[in-house]
Amino acid sequence: MEIELQEIFDFISAIPPFDRLPPEVVTAVSRKITIRYLRRGRSLPPLGVEEHRLYLLRKGAVSIHSHRNTLLGKLGEGDVCTAFCLGDAHEPFRVEVEEDTLLYTLSCEEVEVLLQQYPDVLAYFHHTASHRLNLTMMKMEENRSLPSLLLQTPVRDILRAPAVTAPQTVTIREAAIRMSEARVSSLILTADEQPVGIVTDRDITKRCVAQGLSTATAVAEIMTRTISSVSSATDAFEAMMKMTRNHVRHLAVIDDGTLKGMVNVSDLLHLEGRNAVYITNAIRKAESVAALKEQSKTLPQLQWQLVQAGVPAQRITEVMTAVGSAITRRLIQLAEEKLGPPPVAYGWVAAGSHARREQSSHSDQDNALFIGDDLRDEDAPWFEALAKFVSDGLAACGYSYCPGEVMATNPRWRLRRDQWSKLFRKWITTPSPKALMYSSIFFDLRTVYGDKSLLSGVREEILQLTPRSELFLAHLTHNALKLKPPLGFFRDFVLVHDGKHNDTLDLKHNGLAPIVDLARIYALAEGATAVATIERLQEVAGTPSLSMAAAANLEDAFEFIGTLRIHHQAQQIHRGEEADNFMAPSAISKLERAHLKDAFKVIQTLQSYVESRYKVG
Amino acid sequence: MLFEHFLGAEARRKRLLPRAPEGAVRDFLEIPFPHYRTPLDRVPILALDFETTGLNPVRDHILSIGAVVVERLEIQLATAYHQVICTEGALHEAGVIVHHITDDHKAQGEALERVLPELLQQMAGKALLVHYAPVERRFLQQTCLRLYGMAPVFPIIDTMEIARRRLDQRTALYSPQDLRLFNLRGRHNLPRYKAHNALNDAIATAELLLAELELKQLAKPPALGTLTLPPWSR
Structure with missing residues (x-):
């Protein structure tokens, strides 16, 4: 059966929040609509309409103004004017028709009745903006409450293969040597090439060392004879559930009776952050700016992967910031290797989004140097060279120079602790709007490398002062x-x-x-x-x-x-x-x-x- | 002058009533038409559209009927009405393309004999609203004549006529094309409807009426009599 009011149905079912309703409810809604037409210059509600109504703009435009005549908003085709129905604690307002407008109207009461089965949708008309936003965020949380990367990744993608094995006749000592050579924490024991048991580093600690058992004992004495296993197609989440249920930390991956490899609990736990962990490891080992630059090229890709995996935005920026910090630290170490040890204590301090751990793969560099009070003039060039090396290195790694020159290369922001202290005191106690315009970024600082106490001391002073500085x-x-x-x-x-x-x-x-x-x-x-x-x-x-x-x-x-x-x-x-x-x-x-x-x-x-x-x- | 036309409709209704045969036509004529002085926001209006096989009411057939009530100058979608009519004989191919009514659809339709009484009942006491009145009026009259032996009078508001009078008052020339429903709607910033069926066109006509009235920028809604057509015209 075709829908009689197809045009109206199609229009309404595309508009939030009606788009969340099943077709039969949209049909019922369209059956309750009355259509009005208002010329430019008219206002809402239309003459003669006494009850409160919801207005859907089919064509045209209206604007909403406060009683003080400031523009609050403007609605066009496909927008819904909920202002008369609800919730939002309004000051007086008026709605003006800006273009000839065709309106689909629904009485607010009618909406209540039609949508009583759909509290989510009704909430849209009832609640304040903040309440609606909160409901939305709760939905988003729910949707990602399952770590989706675990769900999306089959065990075959993360297993360690081949599994490290030994005949069950070996001694505990031989087994331990085999494990440490292979850098694994579990060993599958075999008889006639077939897996018959498993032993883990914990088993050796608990069942042998702690019991005073001779390491010359056959490993078969302490092995676990039931091997918990999964197939390689199992998803990582299910594997984790299996570990939890069986109280084990290692699973054998077995397909059709063939041992394919092993997977352990930390493989699963690291799954979400695996790429970040991998990248930061590589960064720590980088021997040159060029090598760091190579690693930093993977950052956008990392951001994309984290988004695909459903990781929340805040976690993603934390990961991106962690990588940014790792790059900064490695650059400083490379600089120290080149320049020799620092003459006095110092802290390399990130400012702005880096300090707040809110970086994305696309961020400028903002940084400063906090140097010990005992800095002698002849040592100042060391810090200048450090700043230049690190700042250039960051730029090479994709962190553009700060257009506002908030960088340690700028002598204004390469100061001794006592100079910083004085500067902050001036900003706070004799504030000028202009000075604060450039300095607000310095109220978001975090030590990335070096002596943290230099910054934290100054920060304590700042936070003593600011609450009283109206x-x-x-x-x-x-x-x-x-x-x-x-x-x-x-x-x-x-x-x-x-x-x-x-x-x-x-x-x-x-x-x-x-x-x-x-x-x-x-x-x-x-x-x-x-x-x-x-x-x-x-x-x-x-x-x-x-x-x-x-x-x-x-x-x-x-x-x-x-x-x-x-x-x-x-x-x-x-x-x-x-x-x-x-x-x-x-x-x-x-x-x-x-x-x-x-x-x-x-x-x-x-x-x-x-x-x-x-x-x- | 237009008042007189509408006065005429009411007078003809009274004249026809005693002669009307028992049944649907009589029931229709028994209920007075809205008074010609009634402001339009208090006149119940039925926007009406027929899809037909052609323009000749004797030779051609009604394929479908769409209608919707306008009350307090608001289109009440709760009253939306759409009925496919089953007629004898295959559909003309050209007509099928325009109206998207296939033989299959038609087979699900109702006979006009069964539909017309309920339609007349809907129309009673209301002003009719159509775009280009002659088609609907002639088909209504011809069908009533065939089924009941009498063609009653219908009080009709014609949006094409309203637009024509408005355009006539201006010095600028216009072409007959400008008076088509689609083109007039465009001028009023009314949406383009994709689907063409009798119900959509009835709604489209009703929206056009609201737009034409707003264009007049009257302080109060006009009286019905200023908009209705002489019943004997064309």
């Missing part, structure tokens, strides 16, 4: 509020505050950076020691600066935008393009746009809170 916090806030999230989307454009449209969404500057800035303000206001954005939010949650709920909302927003960014970059990498932070709205699904809008709303709300909390002047 003017400093006010200037910091003032600068931070220059980056605002967009209002939302209008057709295939990003809608920004003055009603202008942008072709692309800058996920970094219009999404992540405002949250990073907010978290920094809260952390400094509360004297919180955390540096990473999520950790800062968690540390200050429940303080006067930030309620628990608001912290959770910001975390959700950060994670959502971060996920979108990391996925966007993964796709670019996959297409062989350079990864960036710019997304065309046309590449963002309707659902993602809805979630993004919610995230923007969360940021806007908290920005206006800090704005009124730290009013300049």
Whole structure:
């Protein structure tokens, strides 16, 4: 049977959240629609409509304004105006028709009745932006609660082959030697070439050494005679379950009675981070900048693989940052080999996203040097040479020079501890908006190599001062509020505050950076020691600066935008393009746009809170 | 003048009623038409579209009927009605292509004899809305004449006529093409519908009416009489 209102059905079933409904419910929804047409210049609700309604824009455009006449948002074809139905604690607002508009309308009450079986969809109309965002994030968590790489990888891809074996007649000592030579932690014992038992390094410790048993005893005395095994097609997750059930750490991989190899628990545990572990190992062993450069080329690919494996955005940036740190450390070691030992203690300090552990494969380098107070003038060139070597090395490895010159090569940021201390004191106690504009990055620092106490001492002083420094916090806030999230989307454009449209969404500057800035303000206001954005939010949650709920909302927003960014970059990498932070709205699904809008709303709300909390002047 | 036309429709209804045969036509004529002075937002309207095998009501057949009620100047999709009619004889191939009604579909249809009473019942007490009235009016009258022996009068709002009057008031010339439903809708920023069936066209016509009314930028909805057609025209 064909659907009678096919046109309307097709239209509605493509719009979130209706796209989540089964066809029969969409049909029922379309049967309850009344159609209105409004000319440009009219307003919503239309004349004569008293009840609260939901408005679906079939054609045309409307704009939403606050009572103070600031533009709150703009809706076009396929957008849903929920403003009259709900939830969002609104100031008074008005909706103006900007283009001749054909509307599909539904009474809010009707929507309730039609969708009562679908709380997920109803939530879209009920809840505030932050609540919706939270539901979305919970869904995302659920979807990846199973480590998907374990599920996707068959044991044959990770097994160690061939299995190391020995006849069961060998002594325990011979078995131990065989294992240590082969660098394995288990040994399959055979009789007539057939596996008859297994012995592990733990067995030797527990059943032989701890019991005072002679190592000349036949290994058959202490071996386990039942060999837990899986086939090579078993997925890694199932293998892990089997280990858990059987209380073993090693599994034999056997296909049709033939021993194919072994797999142990750490093979499985390392599966997710395997590539990162491999790369950082190779980095540690690299003997030249050229070798490091080779390794760093695999970084975009690593990012792509982690995304494919369903690893959360925050974990991915942690891994990318860890690799970045490993490269930095190896460069410093290579520099020390070349320049000789350091004349005094120092700490190589990462700033910005590297310090916050929020790097992606596409990040600039931001760094500084904290040098011991006992630095003599004649030793200064050593540090200059170090900075140059490391900075050039980082650039060779794909970490572009910082356009703002926040690098240890810049003598302004290559200072003794006491100079840093003085500088921070000046920034905090006699703040100027302009100075803070360039220095906010220095409030996100982490020692990557060398003496950590140089930075941590200064940090303690900073965090003593900042909570009491209202003017400093006010200037910091003032600068931070220059980056605002967009209002939302209008057709295939990003809608920004003055009603202008942008072709692309800058996920970094219009999404992540405002949250990073907010978290920094809260952390400094509360004297919180955390540096990473999520950790800062968690540390200050429940303080006067930030309620628990608001912290959770910001975390959700950060994670959502971060996920979108990391996925966007993964796709670019996959297409062989350079990864960036710019997304065309046309590449963002309707659902993602809805979630993004919610995230923007969360940021806007908290920005206006800090704005009124730290009013300049 | 248009008031008089509509007045005429009501007068003819009263004249025809005593002579009407028992049954569907009489039932239809018994219910008064909406008063010509009633503001349009209080007039129940039935947007109607027939798909036919041709334009000659004697020789050609109705293939399908689509209708939807407009109340308070809102299109009520809950009232959407679509009925395929089964007629004797194979379909003309050309018509099939336009209307996407195949012989298979037609076989599932209802006989016009069974459909017309319920349609007349739907129409009673309402103003009809069509785009280019002659087709629907003539087919309705011819069918009633054939089935019941009397062709009743129908109060009809014609969106093509509304658009024509609007365009006539301007100095710019227009071509007859401009009056087609599709082209008029484009001018009003109304969506392009892909599917062409009687129900879609009825909805499309109703949307066009709403758009034409908004274009007039009236403070209040106009009275029904200013929009209806003389019943004897064409």
